[in-house]
Amino acid sequence: QVQLVQSGAEVRKPGASVKVSCKTFGYTFSNYYLHWVRQAPGQGLEWMGIINPRSGSTTYAQKFQGRVTMTRDTSTSTVYMELTNLRSEDTAVYHCARGGRVAATENALDVWGQGTVVTVSS
Amino acid sequence: SYELAQPPSVSVSPGQTASITCSGDKLGDKYAFWYQQKTGQSPVLVIYEDNKRPSGIPERFSGSNSGNTATLTISGTQAMDEADYYCQTWDSSTVIFGGGTKLTVL
Numbered sequence: 001q002v003q004l005v006q007s008g009a010e011v012r013k014p015g016a017s018v019k020v021s022c023k024t025f026g027y028t029f030s031n032y033y034l035h036w037v038r039q040a041p042g043q044g045l046e047w048m049g050i051i052n053p054r055s056g057s058t059t060y061a062q063k064f065q066g067r068v069t070m071t072r073d074t075s076t077s078t079v080y081m082e083l084t085n086l087r088s089e090d091t092a093v094y095h096c097a098r099g100g101r102v103a104a105t106e107n108a109l110d111v112w113g114q115g116t117v118v119t120v121s122s
Numbered sequence: 123s124y125e126l127a128q129p130p131s132v133s134v135s136p137g138q139t140a141s142i143t144c145s146g147d148k149l150g151d152k153y154a155f156w157y158q159q160k161t162g163q164s165p166v167l168v169i170y171e172d173n174k175r176p177s178g179i180p181e182r183f184s185g186s187n188s189g190n191t192a193t194l195t196i197s198g199t200q201a202m203d204e205a206d207y208y209c210q211t212w213d214s215s216t217v218i219f220g221g222g223t224k225l226t227v228l
Contacts, residue, residue: 059216
């Protein structure tokens with residue numbers, strides 16, 4: 001059974017950084033892209049970027065370029081999303097989601113993690 | 123940048139058909155995907171590649187995509203279908219989400 005299990009809730013002060021993990025189960029890690037999507041309270045879904053677990057290459061949404069870094073650890077089938085210089089507007093639920101097969105882009109996000117609440121407050 | 127527009131809300135009576143639209147420039151030339159999100163839960167994929175249903179998604183969910191508009195149709199809507207629905211597509215190797223539509227089953 002395909003599952004994405006994320007790390008627990010985080011609280012940070014403005015200006016700090018946060019790193020969220022997403023551990024994958026039930027499929028070959030290197031074969032599928034992984035996305036990060038966030039959702040601010042009462043708002044819609046916002047795509048942050050994608051990582052190729054095989055090569056480690058990334059594409060980030062323009063809004064987050066310079067502040068976000070996505071990495072992976074193939075030994076533990078885990079991807080990470082680090083967001084720096086946090087501000088109150090970054091308070092949101094952060095989701096990882098599995099994408100399409102590597103080298104077959106523009107597919108759906110077919111399995112989602114449970115979400116990680118990140119609160120930014122002084 | 124590419125944008126997808128959805129109505130903020132749609133209401134439907136139980137047993138009736140609900141239609142949720144998603145508009146974007148030449149959207150019919152791209153694939154449309156639809157997600158259902160119930161309160162407090164993660165999104166669930168209900169339609170991929172315009173009109174395909176993942177396993178486990180009821181047959182009452184269907185999709186179409188032509189011209190500038192993709193449509194999610196729920197036939198025989200049930201109370202359990204009350205949720206937020208998001209359309210999604212790809213543009214220039216980036217994922218684009220619509221703003222979401224709250225479906226109310228009254």
